[in-house]
Amino acid sequence: MALVPLNYNLRSLIQRRTSTFLTALALGATVATVAGVLALQQGFETLFTKSGRDDVVVFLRKGAASEGESAFTRDDTRYLVNSITEIAKDASGKPIAAVESFLALRRRKMDGGETNVPVRGVSPMSFDLMGDRLKITSGRTFQPSSDEVIIGAKLAGRIQNTLVGDTIVFNMTPFKVVGIFENDGPAGSEVWGDVERIIEALDRPLFNRVIAKLADSSPDALAAFNARMQADVQSPCEVKTEAEYLAGLTGMLSGLLQFVGSILGSVMGIAAVFTATNTMLSAIASRTHEIGILLATGFRPIPIFLSFMFESLVLGVFGGAIGCLLVLPVNGIETGTSNFATFTEVAFAFKITPQVLTSAVIFSLVLGLLAGAWPAWKAAMMKPTEALRRS
């Protein structure tokens, strides 16, 4: 079965370049919009999932899904840190566990407006648990038990009074900003200070979570440990790995963005398919005579069908390429949104991953194929005698 030379279709696309270009632009705009939403979702998800560790566990009060919902008294935290034998010990025999407080504080942004900034009170052990994931990039870290704080690099300069040397006031207590730190996870947009000083300044004698390293952090041991802690009489807890905990926080926004992306994709996709169908119909209508010649010279309907499907697919390729080019400039643009689980602002960037580009191109190819099917079918079903009679 002889195939129609691909050159025939490529030349036709060039011949009708205005129409080809306009259609590819329409497809491209559709693809770029959907890819933009996906890039946002990727940026948000990477921030949370890549930064979570599997060997660090988070203790929250039973029934709480986030730190904002969880609360421990001082007695609870003493009990958790000192009496839970599953927690690993460091060289000096101290449990590797840190008590932390967490509160969203209202702050003014530099460019106007207010936002909720997460302020974390941490213990010395918090830094050990973070390890080299947290780097002080300017200034120094805060002195224990002092009214000093360090600021996540993503906040510094975006929120008022967040540069080294500034004074930031929590409730009535002034804290001195002594350093800026970098972290790839959500901590990168947090303020860190001494937990005791922070809860005193906020007049809020409650702790929100305990993080720790377990002696045995295998999934089985963790599952058994979680079951035991859920039923603990003194202080019932939820125990999750940090990776699980952070992934849980993103679920809602991530899901929402995927939902928006797929709705947009299907709705805008319909419009784009109609546009490309129009272009293909017109391309075939103006070549009716040529199709007649093809049929008369012995080309079978299937090769003719495939030939026009190929032409439409190339339109899809152009659309995909334009879409990728249109969406590339958003890569790395920083934006902020609320983490709905804790009602605090998180800064993150649009991230054009290979995955986003692949989905964009596939999406565009599918649009091209859908648009080509009916016109190509029409072309393949033409009667040679009738087709030849058309000028």
Added chain:
Amino acid sequence: MVPFRVIWRNLFGHPVRSLLTAASLVVAMFLLCVLRSLVVTLDAGVTEARTDRLVVQSAASLFVTLPENYRGKVAAVEGVKHVCSWTWFGAYYQRRENFFAQFSTDQDTLLAMYPEMEIVAGDYERFRLNRNSCIVGEALVKSYGFKLGDKVPLIGTFIQRLDGQPWEFEVAAVYRSKAGTLDSGTLFFHHEFLKKAREEKLCTGEEGVNTYVVKVADGNDPITVASRIDSLFENGPQKVQTTTEAEFNAQFVSMIGNIPFFLSAIGSGVLFAIVMAVVNTMLMASREQTRAVGILKALGFTSTTVFLVFLLQAITLSLLGGGTGVALALATSDALRDALGTTFPNYVVSHDTVVVGLIVTVVVGLIAGLVPALKLAKLNPVNALRAEQ
């Protein structure tokens, strides 16, 4: 005189193409109207905010509670008519995904504070007098099927009963909100109930309330009243920040991130795609109608008429599709609100949106028709007649 029949006939000279183009326009304009309505709905809490309501919150954070005794102190401030507390409860119904807003509030002042609250079933008095009862928004009735007299079990997150049981509130009344300032997907219950549970150490969670909403008495300047309240607590124990209802609601809108930016970016993507589509169609049409233009000109029609014929053809096509899209958005307004459940309980396609949608539709037609119409108008009739059909 413009020959309108020619416009009509040209439009359907190629029915499949016109239909497909119109269908793309239906989809695009429907999407644009829905997007705009979502933004308008989000902003309704700000744009429809009342100037005679103020919100008192902790100056440090919305998550730091204010003492109970502030209620009386605020009520005694000159120019304050009513005070009504709001405290976030954050529980869920059966499963975590069934998440909706619940607040404990002051049953004696809630209805007086919010005239936009319209009772559609049950009896507000019954809610007011029964400490274990609640009043629920219409959207909750639609989403979860709550009925009058039902005991709604809620599982606490940060406010948990120490006996491990769910909280229970009996539905005494159902309300509908007539303005964007009050959400139709909220459950309200007595703050006294929560306060008592805390005093008796039956549950976790901090004492106090999140916000006090203040109704300013007639003839008082809200800004003056706000600064009176702020100065009252200048020296603690909790400093407060009193804002207008509009400012208070605006912080929630800005919290979600730069929504106007995202949605306008998506909107421009949709618009760009649809303009390209219609331009493409009109260019194809102009090529085919070249001979017809030659005939019109040979019959003595002026270039202006030819220009108008083609431009009106583009605008008519645009209006046929776009207008249907706008009408579809309007017609599905209620259905979409119900489908969105408690996420956008106040979703509505406003008349403004309809007008904006129609204007955009006409502009799309103008843009698409302009260049080909100019080209056709300038044609020499002899050359035009010679064009291939």
